[in-house]
Amino acid sequence: MVSKVELIQKFQKEQPDYWKVDLFERKGFVRKKCSKCGKMFWTLDKDRKNCPDPPCENYGFLGNPPTKKRFDYIESWKKIEKFFMKNKHTSVRRYPVVARWRPDLFFNIASIIDFQRIDNGTITFEFPTNPLIVPQMCLRFNDIPNVGVTGRHSTAFVMIGQHALANKEGYWKDKCIDLDFELLAKVFGIPEKEVIFLEDAWIGYGAFGLSLEYFVRGLEIGNAVFTEFLGDLNNYRPMKDKVVDMGAGLERFNWITQGTPTIYDCVFGPVIEKLKDAISVKYDKDFFLKYAKLAGSLNITEVFDIKKAKAEVAKQLKVSVQELEKKVASMEALYAIADHTKALVFAIADGELPSNVGGGYNLRVILRRALSFIDKFNWPVKLEDVAVWHIDYLKKMFPELAESKEEIVKILQVEEKKYKETKQRISRIIESLGQRILSGEELTKLYESDGITPEELGVEVPGDFYQRITEKHMGEKVEEEKKFSIDVSGLPETKILYYDEPYVYNFKAKVLKVSGSLAVLTQTAFYPASGGQDHDTGYISNAEVVDVQKIGNVIVHQIKGSLREGEFVDCKVNKDRREILMKHHDAIHIVSGSAKKILGKHIHQHGSEKTVEKARIDLTHFESPSDEELEKIENLANEVVKKDLPIKKTVMDRSEAEKKYGFDIYAGGYIPSKKIRIVDVGNGFDVEACGGTHENKTRDVGWIKIIKSKRVADGLVRLEIVSGEVAEEYLKEKEKILKEVAKKLGVKEEKVVSALKNMFEKWKKLRKEIKGRKK
Amino acid sequence: MEEIEKRDKREKEMMNFKEFKELSEKEKLLKKTTEILRVEDKDLPRVIDRFQREIKEMESDLKEFRK
Numbered sequence: 001m002v003s004k005v006e007l008i009q010k011f012q013k014e015q016p017d018y019w020k021v022d023l024f025e026r027k028g029f030v031r032k033k034c035s036k037c038g039k040m041f042w043t044l045d046k047d048r049k050n051c052p053d054p055p056c057e058n059y060g061f062l063g064n065p066p067t068k069k070r071f072d073y074i075e076s077w078k079k080i081e082k083f084f085m086k087n088k089h090t091s092v093r094r095y096p097v098v099a100r101w102r103p104d105l106f107f108n109i110a111s112i113i114d115f116q117r118i119d120n121g122t123i124t125f126e127f128p129t130n131p132l133i134v135p136q137m138c139l140r141f142n143d144i145p146n147v148g149v150t151g152r153h154s155t156a157f158v159m160i161g162q163h164a165l166a167n168k169e170g171y172w173k174d175k176c177i178d179l180d181f182e183l184l185a186k187v188f189g190i191p192e193k194e195v196i197f198l199e200d201a202w203i204g205y206g207a208f209g210l211s212l213e214y215f216v217r218g219l220e221i222g223n224a225v226f227t228e229f230l231g232d233l234n235n236y237r238p239m240k241d242k243v244v245d246m247g248a249g250l251e252r253f254n255w256i257t258q259g260t261p262t263i264y265d266c267v268f269g270p271v272i273e274k275l276k277d278a279i280s281v282k283y284d285k286d287f288f289l290k291y292a293k294l295a296g297s298l299n300i301t302e303v304f305d306i307k308k309a310k311a312e313v314a315k316q317l318k319v320s321v322q323e324l325e326k327k328v329a330s331m332e333a334l335y336a337i338a339d340h341t342k343a344l345v346f347a348i349a350d351g352e353l354p355s356n357v358g359g360g361y362n363l364r365v366i367l368r369r370a371l372s373f374i375d376k377f378n379w380p381v382k383l384e385d386v387a388v389w390h391i392d393y394l395k396k397m398f399p400e401l402a403e404s405k406e407e408i409v410k411i412l413q414v415e416e417k418k419y420k421e422t423k424q425r426i427s428r429i430i431e432s433l434g435q436r437i438l439s440g441e442e443l444t445k446l447y448e449s450d451g452i453t454p455e456e457l458g459v460e461v462p463g464d465f466y467q468r469i470t471e472k473h474m475g476e477k478v479e480e481e482k483k484f485s486i487d488v489s490g491l492p493e494t495k496i497l498y499y500d501e502p503y504v505y506n507f508k509a510k511v512l513k514v515s516g517s518l519a520v521l522t523q524t525a526f527y528p529a530s531g532g533q534d535h536d537t538g539y540i541s542n543a544e545v546v547d548v549q550k551i552g553n554v555i556v557h558q559i560k561g562s563l564r565e566g567e568f569v570d571c572k573v574n575k576d577r578r579e580i581l582m583k584h585h586d587a588i589h590i591v592s593g594s595a596k597k598i599l600g601k602h603i604h605q606h607g608s609e610k611t612v613e614k615a616r617i618d619l620t621h622f623e624s625p626s627d628e629e630l631e632k633i634e635n636l637a638n639e640v641v642k643k644d645l646p647i648k649k650t651v652m653d654r655s656e657a658e659k660k661y662g663f664d665i666y667a668g669g670y671i672p673s674k675k676i677r678i679v680d681v682g683n684g685f686d687v688e689a690c691g692g693t694h695e696n697k698t699r700d701v702g703w704i705k706i707i708k709s710k711r712v713a714d715g716l717v718r719l720e721i722v723s724g725e726v727a728e729e730y731l732k733e734k735e736k737i738l739k740e741v742a743k744k745l746g747v748k749e750e751k752v753v754s755a756l757k758n759m760f761e762k763w764k765k766l767r768k769e770i771k772g773r774k775k
Numbered sequence: 776m777e778e779i780e781k782r783d784k785r786e787k788e789m790m791n792f793k794e795f796k797e798l799s800e801k802e803k804l805l806k807k808t809t810e811i812l813r814v815e816d817k818d819l820p821r822v823i824d825r826f827q828r829e830i831k832e833m834e835s836d837l838k839e840f841r842k
Binding site: 503634638642696699700702703705727728731732734735737738740741744745749750752753756757759760762763766767769770773 | 789
């Protein structure tokens with residue numbers, strides 16, 4: 001297995017000029033080898049011995065920035081945007097922080113993620129315009145314990161993405177570095193000799209390239225990656241269209257011009273000052289500056305032991321660890337609160353909730369970390385206020401945040417309430433446990449139902465705890481993806497009839513292959529189980545079709561009976577079953593759209609199932625919906641039905657669909673295909689990429705009834721739904737029971753509740769009297 | 776043509792909205808009754824029978840006590 005270091009060494013040996021760009025030649029940069037770490041770098045300073053990467057160089061800008069002008073966070077972005085637009089780049093709006101178009105990621109972690117799509121394990125790059133610039137908010141949760149502590153780690157940051165294809169509209173290495181150097185030197189006024197480039201490489205998902213990282217006074221500002229190979233380090237091929245993937249930290253641009261003790265002091269606008277005012281924190285600025293210089297340049301993430309690192313810092317500052325803690329702990333907490341709240345603002349605005357499901361778990365961790373700091377210091381601070389301060393400041397750059405303000409506040413309030421309840425519950429659990437040790441199963445149950453982790457209970461985490469949880473969910477997924485055992489290689493793609501003619505149930509076909517109870521036809525109207533929709537049944541000649549699955553592009557029918565390869569057959573799909581499944585599938589779309597409108601934009605599908613008995617949909621929501629809310633959802637859904645609106649199915653380019661409808665089209669899951677089928681219910685009421693069968697008009701779905709609502713996990717609500725004839729039968733059945741109940745109680749139907757209450761009260765009274773007499 | 780026929784058939788067969796709402800109200804009533812005794816709705820008639828029988832039995836027992 002080749003490592004990144006080996007790749008760099010290989011290129012340095014075979015193509016030593018690989019990193020050499022026009023700028024270096026023109027300006028007289030010299031290539032040097034770091035005397036400490038051995039890395040190669042480019043500098044205008046002929047006497048320089050070390051590379052700029054800490055710990056080879058300490059931060060030299062704290063309290064002493066290299067620029068004459070100080071730029072505010074948003075101002076920094078405006079400068080950068082103006083510069084690149086002047087240089088023929090299109091400024092693209094940020095993509096969501098919730099990476100719904102990437103099956104391998106919960107959150108957006110880099111600007112290039114916006115433009116990467118994965119099709120059956122292969123990465124493709126799809127740029128809406130070339131070249132472009134994007135202020136991409138990214139969320140990363142791999143350094144949470146360091147946020148607030150090191151002075152530079154964040155969970156939320158803007159990666160300025162400068163992206164271009166190496167063709168006639170775009171550019172390659174030379175122009176990229178020319179632009180980046182000009183931005184630093186001319187726009188931000190950083191002295192040219194302060195800019196140092198380090199030879200590096202970047203390995204992403206399915207693609208990689210060599211890179212030039214650029215530093216100023218020990219601070220890495222950006223990394224220009226020249227992505228030109230597809231595959232991994234052991235097996236790669238050159239890309240047809242090479243990609244410039246330059247990612248720079250907006251926060252870093254801001255920080256280098258401000259030279260504040262920590263990055264947190266300058267990137268949150270007025271938020272830090274507002275927090276300081278609210279909690280009257282004591283802040284020894286001079287001491288903090290000295291501390292920050294050490295804390296920032298010590299690579300705490302790599303030493304793994306923050307206590308040990310802090311002891312080292314305390315020693316250098318000539319104070320005890322306790323004194324150091326006392327002086328800096330409250331500021332560290334304050335910074336972490338500001339950072340974590342910012343991450344939560346973006347995540348919630350983009351539709352993810354703190355929960356114990358998927359990426360929501362990371363959000364809950366930072367939420368609870370922030371709340372625990374507030375608790376620890378007993379500060380009169382509310383996270384929702386901090387969120388509002390962030391929104392009010394950032395709306396100049398990200399106006400969409402203001403639209404979600406109320407929702408964000410509500411969700412943070414609910415989460416704080418849950419946090420307090422969980423803390424009380426944890427105390428009770430610990431008290432009730434005594435000496436008893438919880439089993440792995442009990443711990444899993446607590447985690448899934450209440451989001452309580454073994455760590456929060458203060459018990460040892462069983463070695464396989466998180467593995468068990470992951471496997472449990474993986475198991476569910478594997479079951480959904482069950483496949484028939486048949487070799488379909490060499491068979492042509494099955495012609496699909498159920499999309500173009502969803503109401504055709506009788507068709508003719510030729511039997512292409514029979515293997516045991518499995519049969520493949522030339523064409524089929526039998527819908528295979530997929531996207532949560534149950535498969536069709538029916539007959540192929542006299543053989544009963546009991547299951548249908550899709551393997552690649554071939555549809556396989558499981559039959560009871562016999563068929564001969566090569567024979568022509570009459571086929572019949574079970575019409576009643578298919579129509580119910582279609583109606584239930586449509587009902588899921590309508591209820592999903594309705595729930596979003598009633599409960600908020602944060603509502604997203606986490607899974608769904610459509611059977612003949614009922615449909616179910618799991619929605620992300622922070623609390624169980626009330627009866628009134630459920631009624632509103634149902635009423636709105638039935639309004640859509642009543643209006644008889646169109647259900648349009650269109651096959652379109654993925655990029656076009658994403659541009660037109662946004663990433664909510666992946667509500668039902670990501671579709672790994674360049675062409676996707678968009679189902680638009682009710683002229684935009686609900687729009688999803690979906691491969692299911694659907695009616696043509698909403699009235700065809702029939703009335704929709706939500707029959708059950710239950711919380712299946714923390715942050716996840718399951719609605720069970722019936723529609724059309726199934727809904728009617730369901731209601732008639734309920735009416736029958738109500739009639740029987742009324743008859744037994746001897747009252748009219750509308751009086752059953754009071755009559756039953758009276759009966760029950762009478763029963764309890766009599767029982768009490770009898771018991772009393774018996775004594 | 777086929778589409779129009781399908782529509783007509785659908786309108787003829789589909790329950791009207793007023794009826795749907797009335798039945799929904801009845802379903803809501805039934806739900807409330809199940810909450811009183813905390814039983815499944817299908818079990819409700821049987822459970823009511825049991826309660827009524829027990830009430831009768833207890834009333835008769837009390838009569839005996841009072842004698």
